[in-house]
Amino acid sequence: MSTLMSTAEAARAIDPAPIFAALGDRTRLSLLMRLSDGRTRSITMLAGDTDLTRQAVTKHLRVLQDVGLVESVRHGRESRFTCRPEPLDVARAYLDGVAAQWDDALLRLKAFVEE
Amino acid sequence: MSTLMSTAEAARAIDPAPIFAALGDRTRLSLLMRLSDGRTRSITMLAGDTDLTRQAVTKHLRVLQDVGLVESVRHGRESRFTCRPEPLDVARAYLDGVAAQWDDALLRLKAFVEE
DNA sequence: GAGATACGCAACCTTAAAGTTGCATATTAT
DNA sequence: ATAATATGCAACTTTAAGGTTGCGTATCTC
Numbered sequence: 001m002s003t004l005m006s007t008a009e010a011a012r013a014i015d016p017a018p019i020f021a022a023l024g025d026r027t028r029l030s031l032l033m034r035l036s037d038g039r040t041r042s043i044t045m046l047a048g049d050t051d052l053t054r055q056a057v058t059k060h061l062r063v064l065q066d067v068g069l070v071e072s073v074r075h076g077r078e079s080r081f082t083c084r085p086e087p088l089d090v091a092r093a094y095l096d097g098v099a100a101q102w103d104d105a106l107l108r109l110k111a112f113v114e115e
Numbered sequence: 116m117s118t119l120m121s122t123a124e125a126a127r128a129i130d131p132a133p134i135f136a137a138l139g140d141r142t143r144l145s146l147l148m149r150l151s152d153g154r155t156r157s158i159t160m161l162a163g164d165t166d167l168t169r170q171a172v173t174k175h176l177r178v179l180q181d182v183g184l185v186e187s188v189r190h191g192r193e194s195r196f197t198c199r200p201e202p203l204d205v206a207r208a209y210l211d212g213v214a215a216q217w218d219d220a221l222l223r224l225k226a227f228v229e230e
Numbered sequence: 231g232a233g234a235t236a237c238g239c240a241a242c243c244t245t246a247a248a249g250t251t252g253c254a255t256a257t258t259a260t
Numbered sequence: 261a262t263a264a265t266a267t268g269c270a271a272c273t274t275t276a277a278g279g280t281t282g283c284g285t286a287t288c289t290c
Contacts, residue, residue: 017141024136025278036213038220044236056279058237063277077236077287085217088210095207098151102200105153140248159266171249173267178247192257192266 011093019087022067027052028060035070035083042078126208134202137182142167143175150185150198157193 005013022028031046047057061081064070068087072079120128137143146161162172176196179185183202187194 017139017144020135021139024132024139026132029132032213036216038224053280083217085214088214092210095203098147099200099203101151102198109153
């Protein structure tokens with residue numbers, strides 16, 4: 001079989017559950033929000049704004065990293081995190097798919113009732 | 116202050132984390148997918164397609180119900196579940212917001228580099 | 231080189247998620 | 261009325277999430 005597919009197709013092929021799970025935590029959403037300005041931040045910087053310990057923040061960043069939502073680059077003694085938006089496309093593609101199926105169902109139902 | 120707001124504004128006002136958390140499980144995503152054809156199903160029906168016990172499915176349905184993703188109506192001795200797409204809009208609005216912020220950041224960065 | 235800074239790793243605690251089993255109760259069908 | 265069906269409730273187990281603390285190591289700064 002061919003392995004060629006568009007990014008949209010690729011997005012649909014990836015299991016979205018782990019991505020949603022990573023997004024399903026307030027602390028992690030907050031970290032993402034702060035990183036979504038495109039700037040890069042160290043763990044200590046990110047932990048400074050929260051009431052959590054650095055280790056807790058590190059764990060959350062690890063969860064985000066495992067699904068590709070952030071990326072880290074070592075820079076001297078600090079590791080700098082950046083937002084990676086690709087998994088968001090996977091999540092959006094999934095939601096769009098469910099919503100589309102839902103809308104189709106409503107249309108068919110309406111057509112059925114009116115015929 | 117006014118409490119008037121559009122559905123889009125309302126969507127942004129709701130904490131999306133619990134919705135994402137509810138979506139962050141394969142079994143629940145599968146339940147949602149099967150319900151997103153708009154048809155109504157009993158717990159036993161939904162549990163029949165899985166390798167889980169009825170009770171496990173009941174718990175998952177409860178999680179989905181708690182964030183408004185499904186709705187149940189008692190009908191005789193069975194309770195029938197229906198998909199409710201509104202929370203999906205909340206999730207989509209949130210993802211769109213983050214993605215937009217991200218795109219803005221890239222634009223500003225580009226402008227900064229080129230100036 | 232010495233001290234401060236930034237991090238990684240590992241152990242540990244607490245709580246909740248996911249799932250099971252057993253039993254009670256309400257409905258439907260015969 | 262009885263038997264079968266569909267569900268609800270509660271107790272219990274297992275495992276993982278979220279968080280902390282302590283300590284070791286690499287890296288800047290002076």
